[in-house]
Amino acid sequence: MTVSAMDLASMLCDSRRRTLELIADLDDDQLIGPRLDIVNPPLWEIGHVAWFQERWMLRREPGTPSVRADADANYDSAGVRHDVRWDLHLPSRDDTLRYAQEVLDRAAQSVESGSVGDEDAYFCLLAIYHEDMHGEAFVYTRQTLACSAPTVSQSATPPTESDAPLHGDVEVGGRFMLGSSPEMGFVFDNEKWAHAVDVAPFRIARAPVTNAEFAEFVEVHGYERSELWCDDGWKWRVRVDAAHPVYWRRQAGGRWLVRHYDRVVPLREHLPIIHVNWFEADAYCRWAGRRLPSEAEWELAAANGPSDRAKRLYPWGDEPPSADRANLDLRSVGCVAVNRHAAGDSAAGCRQMIGNVWEWTVSDFLPYPGFTVDPYREYSQPWFGGTHKVLRGGAFATRSRLIRNVYRNFYTPDRRDVLAGFRTCSRKS
Secondary structure (H helix, E strand, O other), X not given: OOOOHHHHHHHHHHHHHHHHHHHOOOOHHHHHOOOOOOOOOHHHHHHHHHHHHHHHHOOOOOOOOOOOOOHHHHHOOOOOOXXXXXXXXXXXXXXXXXXXXXXXHHHHHHHHOOOOXXXXXXXXXXXXXXXXXXXXXXXXXXXXXXXXXXXXXXXXXXXXXXXXXXXXXXXXXXXXEEOOOHHHOOOOHHHOOOEEEEEEEEEEEOOOOEHHHHHHHHHOOHHHOHHHOOHHHHHHHHHHOOOOOOOEEEOOOOOEEEEEOOEEEEOOOOOEOOOOOHHHHHHHHHHHOEEOOOHHHHHHHHHOOXXXXXXXXXXXXXXXXXXXXXXXXXXXXXXXXXXXXXXXXXXXXXXXXOOOOEEEEEEEOOOOOOOOOOOOOOOOHHHOOOOOEEEEOOOOOOOOOOOOOOOOEEEOOOOOOOOEEOOOEEOOO
């Protein structure tokens, strides 16, 4: 690892600062929230983030006690089923925050007090990235529970350029190395290791599918046409009685509105569709005569450079994300139009492959050849086997230090609470 002790401590504090910003205005009732399959009680989630940091930074030695005697019983996500997290005798808000602060203080001191070896740096980054992921979960939980839009210190004034569509496909194909390589530093186990794949030439959209494009599918009663849906997707649609994206509302006169956190606003037609699940994306593609990309196709379109030897860390190159290249870090509390961030285009000509909205792929979440599990065994291995689909690219709430072209996200295909949309490919090569 090449991250300095000072940088690690700074990132630990920054990640916690973001967590606290995202829950600061929630009252005690909101910190528990309703019992739902798709979110955690925010109060539990705060404690879990602190527990995870303590577990992997301060308690790797067997038998090391926690700051709180009840921490393992309350916050170990591998041992505490999701459906019982509302029934736990959780500490109060103040006690939870005190626990989180004490853990952070000890963790920061552990990296500031001396030289940090590769193993310590690895587990520190694991804790940081884990908290970053939960920060994004707090954002979509606020949307799910109709809380107000989050206010964070890194937000910025939206750009003044006009919203517009971005039509057209680009052609991509060839042999490349899918996945991460050791010189990238910290990588998650499901990214290991880069291996050669051959991708037949294909055409992929320059931009994600927009609200206006998806509205056409809704208007022609796409949700009511069983021939457009896979079997599991149709069963899901019937079970939840879906007729349009989850937060859309029809205004008198036919205009579409959308609930954005706690406000209902007009649907902006050139923003990417968001909060649709894999089944909805797949059905749209069938209607449009298109298809979802595989994750290999997606990564090739994002990462291919001017030559086969020049795989990029980000679509635009190897420089870290910036505000002009990608909508990340909650600089905006929602998506921006698909024509924005031209500076972040890939070499192939695709826009917003990093940031704005996660993108579903057709691929099942499976291990790469030669997979070996990392010490945090529950991160990837339990979810392999075809129950989850791969998403790529990050969303507006994803932290820029976390996301890269090779990063693999994964959810079950029925999830539409997460910050997910999609782009399409031509069915013809």
